[in-house]
Amino acid sequence: MKVSRIIAMASAALGIGLLTYPAKSAEPTEITFFIWAGSNQGIVPTEVIEKYRKDHPDVKINILESNNTITYPKMVAAYRTTPDKPLVHCGFFNVDSITKGDVEGLWAPLDPKRVTNLANIEPKYARPDNKGTPYMMSGIGILYNKNVVKEPPTTWADMWDPKNRGRITMFDYDNRMLVIAARLNGGGEDNIDPGFKVWSENAKNFRALVDSNDAVKNLLVSGDAWMAPWFSGLSYVWIREGAPLGFAIPKEGTIGFPLYLSMVQGVNPAQKAVCEDLINALMSPANAGRYSKLTFAVSLVKNATLDDEQKNDPLLNAELAATSIPFDYGSIGQDAAEWRERWDREVKFKLR
Known part of the structure; x- marks a missing residue:
């Protein structure tokens, strides 16, 4: 040859x-x-x-x-x-x-x-x-502590369900959670008001709003928080390490x-x-x-x-x-500064 x-x-x-x-x-x-x-x-x-x-x-x-x-x-x-x-x-x-x-x-x-x-x-x-x-891509689903959550979450709406007061953690200013709440309540990236309404009414669901991967992991593993919106890839790693966690894919799909x-x-x-x-x-x-x-x-x-x-x-x-939900991240980016100010006023204010 x-x-x-x-x-x-x-x-x-x-x-x-x-x-x-x-x-x-x-x-x-x-x-x-x-x-x-x-x-x-x-x-x-x-x-x-x-x-x-x-x-x-x-x-x-x-x-x-x-x-x-x-x-x-x-x-x-x-x-x-x-x-x-x-x-x-x-x-x-x-x-x-x-x-x-x-x-x-x-x-x-x-x-x-x-x-x-x-x-x-x-x-x-x-x-x-x-x-x-x-x-x-990483699919964002619901990571949860299997020791305290006996039935895996089935829908994104579990995140703001009143039964989960004080049980949720996530990154502060996570606009994806605003958008998914808006989408499931008649809005979306171009109409975010329903998302703010959901989280304003259920701000007490937050155990903590954090700014690091380790903070999310520590809160969930300790059981101080029960659930968090989280990345499939990192979830896979933590579960393989032996953390008492499960990853739920909501019926609406993960967020891509x-x-x-x-x-x-x-x-x-x-x-x-x-x-x-x-x-x-x-x-x-x-x-x-x-x-x-x-x-x-x-x-x-x-x-x-x-x-x-x-x-x-x-x-x-x-x-x-194939089943993930694609967001209009360009539109989100254009509105991020305004949403950040609204998050402080309409959601975080209620955590004081």
């Missing part, structure tokens, strides 16, 4: 095409790819990047490992001052950064002819004009919290080609399935290769994504 054929077959197995990269130019192509730090989130993208470096030794790929809270504001500052010299060219971004970036005009469209795996995404989370692609791969405006054609190759490789069935496995996320690449555990566990399988 010819060497060129062997190389082509090996590259195809890893989801990286050799033929799509543009011809060499006088200046070597250099990009910075952003990945999240910790929790196995860097393993698969680092492997994909290392493979690409070997196949394209004239390309320099820098890896920036951090979080969106720190990195996104720096990206925006660079885009405003030197739009043709991005700080980060492509990488991983949460829904908060994606929606803020939409306002800034930060994201560049992906070419479906190059990023062919766009054809395999969960359509309800598709981005307008392919300005990024959904990759993974998607994670994206995206590319910024200002990339030149050669950088665009590298970014699109890397994103397409990460979306291959094998890489998407492995990333999902390592990070306990649910793949939004529908043909991801899943093992038996991923297929059979309701916190990890594709059904969680």
